[in-house]
Amino acid sequence: MxxxxxxxxxxxxxxxxxxxxxxxxxxxxxxxxxxxxxxxxxxxxxxxxxxxxxxxxxxxxxxxxxxxxxxxxxxxxxxxxxxxxxxxxxxxxxxxxxxxxxxxxxxxxxxxxxxxxxxxxxxxxxxxxxxxxxxxxxxxxxxxxxxxxxxxxxxxxxxxxxxxxxxxxxxxxxxLADRAVTDERLRIARELHDVVAHSMSLIAVKAGVAVHVADARPQEALDALRVIETTSRGTLAEMRHLLGVLREGSMPDAPDLAPVPDLSALPALAERAAMAGVRVDLDVRAPDLPESLAVSAYRIVQEAVTNVVKHAAPARCRVTVAADGGALRIHVADDGPGTRVLPGGPPPGAGHGLVGMRERVMMYGGDFSAGPGASGGFEVAATMPYETGATT
Structure with a gap:
């Protein structure tokens, strides 16, 4: 020795x-x-x-x-x-x-x-x-x-x-230092996009509900406003964490403020989607994943569910996350119209959502597909290989 x-x-x-x-x-x-x-x-x-x-x-x-x-x-x-x-x-x-x-x-x-x-x-x-x-x-x-x-x-x-x-x-x-800074900026940009896109989609849906039912059903409008308040507060807190990384990340004694949600946060994501009229059925069978892979898996599911909220609500969505010891498979399918275009919005694939999901999958050398399902609705599928026993 x-x-x-x-x-x-x-x-x-x-x-x-x-x-x-x-x-x-x-x-x-x-x-x-x-x-x-x-x-x-x-x-x-x-x-x-x-x-x-x-x-x-x-x-x-x-x-x-x-x-x-x-x-x-x-x-x-x-x-x-x-x-x-x-x-x-x-x-x-x-x-x-x-x-x-x-x-x-x-x-x-x-x-x-x-x-x-x-x-x-x-x-x-x-x-x-x-x-x-x-x-x-x-x-x-x-x-x-x-x-x-x-x-x-x-x-x-x-x-x-x-x-x-x-x-x-x-x-x-x-x-190498410049590349590390660039990679960190891209990571934070993806995190900000995921946080803002998901939360703002939910807020937009609930705001529309409140406007339509404000006169006829004021109590329902009040409930929608409460959801907007809760979601916006949570989003601001998460964004403060992300901005804190930019502000404090160069300090050696700074605490780790980066939000690191993993698959355990999926039930809370499903609850927030239900508030916007999307029922999410979760089937998660992926224990002991590397931390970085778990974060990427959560963000992929979050973006896919956000797209369902934006483009297909009210709808039903099924999320399957399964690991077989060598690869993590994610499948998100809804029973919506099968398109991803809002009235007056950009064409399919023009936004950052699908691109961001594809980039996360490509980091692991996996496969990604997104498009209308064979029996209707829209499907997102991703496969990411990983080494068993890894912890980072």
């Missing part, structure tokens, strides 16, 4: 001071190592003071390479050239490569810098030089300079590649 403390230690990102401390430690260690190498090559007399000064001046600036990358790079390159001319160990080229890397990370991208070409040429030179082996005679210094240029080119290429990778990761993170 993995040790969580070790995993957290290596997963933690080092701070700027810690990285600067590592650079300083690296510079000190390399100075000591280079002085030892220089002293061994010089023999019993040890390294000359000039050699010591050049070695220190070459490696010491690397301690602050993250603070001032460009000045440090210029200083180290100059001292590396002096070191090569003075015949000091060629390991000083490592200091130059170490100084070039943060500059490659810091410099903005420019089209005239052929980084891919630099990388390819550097690889060819390094690989070819390794295969060729040491070169004797007076060509040693020239070969060292060419090899050093290839090392610098490789360091530059690696730095540019890391910079591009970080930029790509940042762009991907921004795109």
């Amino acid at each position: 993995d040790d969580p403390e070790l995993r957290n230690l290596f997963a933690r990102r080092l701070g700027r001071r810690q990285l600067a401390g590592l650079d300083a430690a690296f510079a000190v260690v390399m100075i000591m190592l280079m002085l030892a190498v220089t002293g061994n090559r010089a023999g019993s007399g040890g390294a000359a003071p000039a050699e010591i000064a050049i070695t220190v001046a070459t490696w010491l600036p690397l301690a602050v390479r993250r603070l001032w990358p460009r000045p440090v790079c210029a200083a180290v390159l100059a001292m590396t050239a002096v070191s090569v001319i003075a015949g000091l160990p060629p390991e000083a080229l490592g200091a130059a490569a170490y100084a070039v890397y943060p500059v490659a990370l810091d410099v903005p991208r420019r089209r005239w810098l052929p980084t891919p070409v630099i990388g390819v040429v550097s690889c060819v030179v390094l690989f070819g030089g390794t295969l060729a082996g040491p070169v004797g005679g007076g060509a040693d210094q020239a070969v060292t300079l060419v090899f050093g240029a290839a090392v610098l080119g490789g360091s530059w290429t690696i730095g540019r590649a890391v910079r591009e990778r970080r930029a790509y990761a940042a762009r991907s993170a921004r795109q």
Whole structure:
């Protein structure tokens, strides 16, 4: 079993001071190592003071390479050239490569810098030089300079590649964040549509009843007004919850205000539909559904019943919701006229109701159909597969 403390230690990102401390430690260690190498090559007399000064001046600036990358790079390159001319160990080229890397990370991208070409040429030179082996005679210094240029080119290429990778990761993170915001807005828009469409349809039906019976049956008109009052208050409360999500959702300690109705809320939905003259017969056999699927199922049934209220009331409606352990099936059928057009209203499918139901079903890779039933009325059918045992 993995040790969580070790995993957290290596997963933690080092701070700027810690990285600067590592650079300083690296510079000190390399100075000591280079002085030892220089002293061994010089023999019993040890390294000359000039050699010591050049070695220190070459490696010491690397301690602050993250603070001032460009000045440090210029200083180290100059001292590396002096070191090569003075015949000091060629390991000083490592200091130059170490100084070039943060500059490659810091410099903005420019089209005239052929980084891919630099990388390819550097690889060819390094690989070819390794295969060729040491070169004797007076060509040693020239070969060292060419090899050093290839090392610098490789360091530059690696730095540019890391910079591009970080930029790509940042762009991907921004795109994911923007996509998450868009998805959340679409979800809230669907929720608002479902809430408002259902409630306003019920209010419109009851308002029409109240107008027609106000003179002849005032008590019935009063009952209709009570239904309107109750429905409107409930709708306003639910809309406040939804708007609260937009207002408080970015706060880490904000409570979860999003309404999450599930199949247990279907009886209340049937009661509200009955107030508008639509009798709903429920047959729900879907225990232990994932939460998100239960919410989508409720919204699909709500929209389908709302359409019955708007287009077919008074009518009778049968709602069947059944799960067989691998798929959830929803079927809503009414005995109305079989059309979904109000006088002067939009043509079938022009509204957001059927589109919203279809989108919810498509999220799960399911099948959706809506249209006149074979024996009259209108039917809505949806099948949504899901994984058993899922809880979200």
